[in-house]
Amino acid sequence: MRRKITISELVAAAEQRGCPIWQVVLEREARLQGTERKNIWQKMKEYWMVMKESLDVGIKPGNRSLSGLVGEEGTMLTRYMEKAKPLSGYGSVLAAAKAIGVAVVNASQGRIVAAPTAGSCGILPAVLSTVAEEIGAAEDAVISALFTAAGVGMVIDEHAGTAGAKSGCQAECGSASCMAAVAAAEMAGGTPRQAANAGALSLKNFLGLVCDPVAGLVEIPCVKRNAIGAGVALLAADMALAGIESKIPLDEVIQAMKDIGDAIPASLKETSLAGLAVTPTAREIEKRMNELEER
Amino acid sequence: MSARSVFEIIGPVMIGPSSSHTAGAVRIGNIARAVLGEDFRRAEITLYGSFAKTYRGHGTDRALVAGLLGMSDDDCRIRDALNIAATLGLEIRFRLAKGEEFHPNTADIELTGVSGKRIFLRGSSVGGGNVLITRINQYEVSVWAKNPTLMVEHVDRPGVIGRVAGVLGNNGINITEMRLTGSNREGEKLMVIEMDRAVPDKVVETITGLPDVTAVIGI
Numbered sequence: 091m092r093r094k095i096t097i098s099e100l101v102a103a104a105e106q107r108g109c110p111i112w113q114v115v116l117e118r119e120a121r122l123q124g125t126e127r128k129n130i131w132q133k134m135k136e137y138w139m140v141m142k143e144s145l146d147v148g149i150k151p152g153n154r155s156l157s158g159l160v161g162e163e164g165t166m167l168t169r170y171m172e173k174a175k176p177l178s179g180y181g182s183v184l185a186a187a188k189a190i191g192v193a194v195v196n197a198s199q200g201r202i203v204a205a206p207t208a209g210s211c212g213i214l215p216a217v218l219s220t221v222a223e224e225i226g227a228a229e230d231a232v233i234s235a236l237f238t239a240a241g242v243g244m245v246i247d248e249h250a251g252t253a254g255a256k257s258g259c260q261a262e263c264g265s266a267s268c269m270a271a272v273a274a275a276e277m278a279g280g281t282p283r284q285a286a287n288a289g290a291l292s293l294k295n296f297l298g299l300v301c302d303p304v305a306g307l308v309e310i311p312c313v314k315r316n317a318i319g320a321g322v323a324l325l326a327a328d329m330a331l332a333g334i335e336s337k338i339p340l341d342e343v344i345q346a347m348k349d350i351g352d353a354i355p356a357s358l359k360e361t362s363l364a365g366l367a368v369t370p371t372a373r374e375i376e377k378r379m380n381e382l383e384e385r
Numbered sequence: 386m387s388a389r390s391v392f393e394i395i396g397p398v399m400i401g402p403s404s405s406h407t408a409g410a411v412r413i414g415n416i417a418r419a420v421l422g423e424d425f426r427r428a429e430i431t432l433y434g435s436f437a438k439t440y441r442g443h444g445t446d447r448a449l450v451a452g453l454l455g456m457s458d459d460d461c462r463i464r465d466a467l468n469i470a471a472t473l474g475l476e477i478r479f480r481l482a483k484g485e486e487f488h489p490n491t492a493d494i495e496l497t498g499v500s501g502k503r504i505f506l507r508g509s510s511v512g513g514g515n516v517l518i519t520r521i522n523q524y525e526v527s528v529w530a531k532n533p534t535l536m537v538e539h540v541d542r543p544g545v546i547g548r549v550a551g552v553l554g555n556n557g558i559n560i561t562e563m564r565l566t567g568s569n570r571e572g573e574k575l576m577v578i579e580m581d582r583a584v585p586d587k588v589v590e591t592i593t594g595l596p597d598v599t600a601v602i603g604i
């Protein structure tokens with residue numbers, strides 16, 4: 091049987107060989123699939139092309155969900171940035187605009203890349219494209235970073251899972267933000283250890299986050315969690331790059347997420363039976379939606 | 386769950402908002418189209434459970450129709466499927482089932498083809514874009530349709546099964562699973578055969594021509 095990988099093994103492998111995490115992940119994938127690295131790279135590049143398309147559509151006016159419950163937030167944020175000096179910094183707001191845009195593309199039945207899920211698909215492409223823009227990195231750096239993110243996601247998937255229905259939103263938006271933080275820190279020149287710290291710092295902030303979508307749609311609160319998840323990833327990467335360490339290592343944070351996920355009641359795992367999904371406003375929205383369905 | 390490839394984490398490329406509401410629904414539509422075996426002019430679709438509850442918001446209606454039109458689950462035109470169907474002059478009606486509970490994400494599809502041929506199919510989306518077909522015309526089935534599947538309607542007489550299996554074997558096609566199901570009509574049965582690879586049209590024709598075989602559907 092294949093042994094479960096851990097973050098500390100990924101970091102150790104990278105440190106031993108003096109290479110970034112992405113290289114360890116890419117080589118492992120080539121070994122597991124028994125194919126050449128260049129084929130795997132090519133496939134990831136194609137996925138990045140789809141992500142880029144969704145990023146473009148995301149911030150364009152007219153990007154609205156099928157239900158009309160969410161829409162054009164990406165445009166609103168980019169317009170805001172043109173007029174005002176964002177309180178949380180240019181990068182975070184740009185990443186938030188991109189992330190929410192992609193999440194709305196998903197809710198409008200557009201084409202996206204699940205990362206790790208469809209509900210959380212905005213965070214990773216938004217963070218990586220923002221970092222690339224901020225540090226002037228080439229496309230290859232983004233594709234490399236996707237391997238780092240995927241490696242982290244695989245560890246999370248093996249030890250805790252990435253489904254909101256199983257572990258809550260911590261496992262969707264939390265995992266995405268964690269993956270993005272690690273990848274962003276590495277892309278900006280952080281060591282493998284710093285990158286892992288970035289992931290831990292981010293994920294700790296999502297622990298306990300439940301999955302409580304209004305009217306069962308992947309819209310409220312999902313798309314905004316994408317925006318803020320992207321911002322958290324960038325801040326966590328900055329903190330790690332500044333040398334701050336997570337006292338609890340990422341592997342243990344992931345284990346904690348699993349345990350918390352198991353303890354979250356079913357009513358808060360995608361069933362829309364509690365949480366935000368049953369607030370008076372949510373009920374009102376649901377009623378309106380039902381009337382629409384029955385027309 | 387444990388991912389065996391980086392592309393299970395980054396990926397798949399998909400049409401939102403969720404694989405069970407979009408990819409699964411497209412697949413059910415695709416299968417209904419294959420069962421009909423010709424273009425349709427009229428579709429009556431009944432939605433159950435959560436398919437009924439949020440079909441507009443999730444775009445399940447568009448995805449089912451996209452599947453009926455023959456689109457694949459990553460087609461960017463899925464969200465325009467209803468308009469496309471309207472432009473083609475196709476008649477499509479949706480009905481919401483109340484109180485009857487099947488699987489949470491289930492649709493019944495009644496199709497009328499251009500020749501007047503009619504079929505019935507009941508399918509459920511079971512997550513991750515996978516589907517389970519539980520009824521085809523008068524037959525209760527459980528078809529996952531993950532592998533190429535052949536459904537052979539036949540008269541219940543000795544020797545039919547052997548003849549069908551023989552044709553597949555002679556053409557080097559390996560049967561991985563086979564089930565038989567009866568209908569309420571005396572002497573009428575359906576073979577559901579899963580195989581390791583798709584069956585060429587020529588082989589389907591040969592099977593259709595076998596004695597006691599009344600119809601063959603390949604998906």
Ligand code: SF4
Pocket residue numbers: 209210253254255258259260262263300301302303307308309311312315360
């Ligand atoms: S709230 Fe639930 S459906 Fe929405 S993004 Fe989070 S895990 Fe996914």
